[in-house]
Amino acid sequence: KQEVTQIPAALSVPEGENLVLNCSFTDSAIYNLQWFRQDPGKGLTSLLLIQSSQREQTSGRLNASLDKSSGRSTLYIAASQPGDSATYLCAVPDSGGSYIPTFGRGTSLIVHP
Amino acid sequence: DVKVTQSSRYLVKRTGEKVFLECVQDMDHENMFWYRQDPGLGLRLIYFSYDVKMKEKGDIPEGYSVSREKKERFSLILESASTNQTSMYLCASRVSPLPQHFGDGTRLSIL
Numbered sequence: 001k002q003e004v005t006q007i008p009a010a011l012s013v014p015e016g017e018n019l020v021l022n023c024s025f026t027d028s029a030i031y032n033l034q035w036f037r038q039d040p041g042k043g044l045t046s047l048l049l050i051q052s053s054q055r056e057q058t059s060g061r062l063n064a065s066l067d068k069s070s071g072r073s074t075l076y077i078a079a080s081q082p083g084d085s086a087t088y089l090c091a092v093p094d095s096g097g098s099y100i101p102t103f104g105r106g107t108s109l110i111v112h113p
Numbered sequence: 114d115v116k117v118t119q120s121s122r123y124l125v126k127r128t129g130e131k132v133f134l135e136c137v138q139d140m141d142h143e144n145m146f147w148y149r150q151d152p153g154l155g156l157r158l159i160y161f162s163y164d165v166k167m168k169e170k171g172d173i174p175e176g177y178s179v180s181r182e183k184k185e186r187f188s189l190i191l192e193s194a195s196t197n198q199t200s201m202y203l204c205a206s207r208v209s210p211l212p213q214h215f216g217d218g219t220r221l222s223i224l
Contacts, residue, residue: 034212043117043203043215089156091212099210100171105155 002027004092006104013111019077021107023090028068031093034101035064035075038087047088048075080111115140119204119216126223132191134219136204142214144207145187147171147179149200150218156203162187194223 036044063076089106093099120135158171160179205213
């Protein structure tokens with residue numbers, strides 16, 4: 001069964017810093033990898049989807065990379081802002097055909113002014 | 114834009130009550146999911162449904178059941194609520210294997 005680990009569990013940084021959030025997974029036979037954002041008390045919002053054939057995806061100040069062979073993905077946030085404060089989760093669908101995602105426990109990010 | 118609507122944002126119930134959590138999606142998605150989310154434990158899958166009247170157990174189905182009579186609606190039922198079912202409950206829908214769309218969650222307290 002796929003296991004997904006996110007490091008660090010929590011991060012507190014001043015505004016303007018460039019950030020790297022890490023996600024590792026144990027089974028490299030993945031179909032895709034997804035990054036989500038969760039605001040306190042809310043549901044998850046999809047940020048980026050990387051297909052297994054891709055190495056990275058970009059959306060605005062967010063860039064996600066994927067290295068299947070090493071079982072890792074990173075989410076890079078450029079020029080962080082207080083509005084980026086949230087929990088970031090990665091998810092990897094299982095490879096058995098159901099594509100049921102396994103979620104990491106997330107990185108809780110606080111960007112202070 | 115896909116909309117997944119959970120019927121209540123906050124709910125308080127008593128031990129032993131039968132509790133219904135409702136989820137409706139407006140994009141004709143085949144797959145629907147119920148998760149619970151607890152601090153330190155992350156998201157755990159309770160049940161999912163591939164299509165109408167179809168259901169599969171997830172990782173923690175004990176104490177829960179589900180109903181999917183119509184494609185757009187997926188209900189989670191706590192047959193006899195207990196305090197250890199106090200949690201945040203999240204519903205999601207999708208067209209496999211694309212990413213899920215989540216509702217805003219229901220924070221359920223069992224007293």
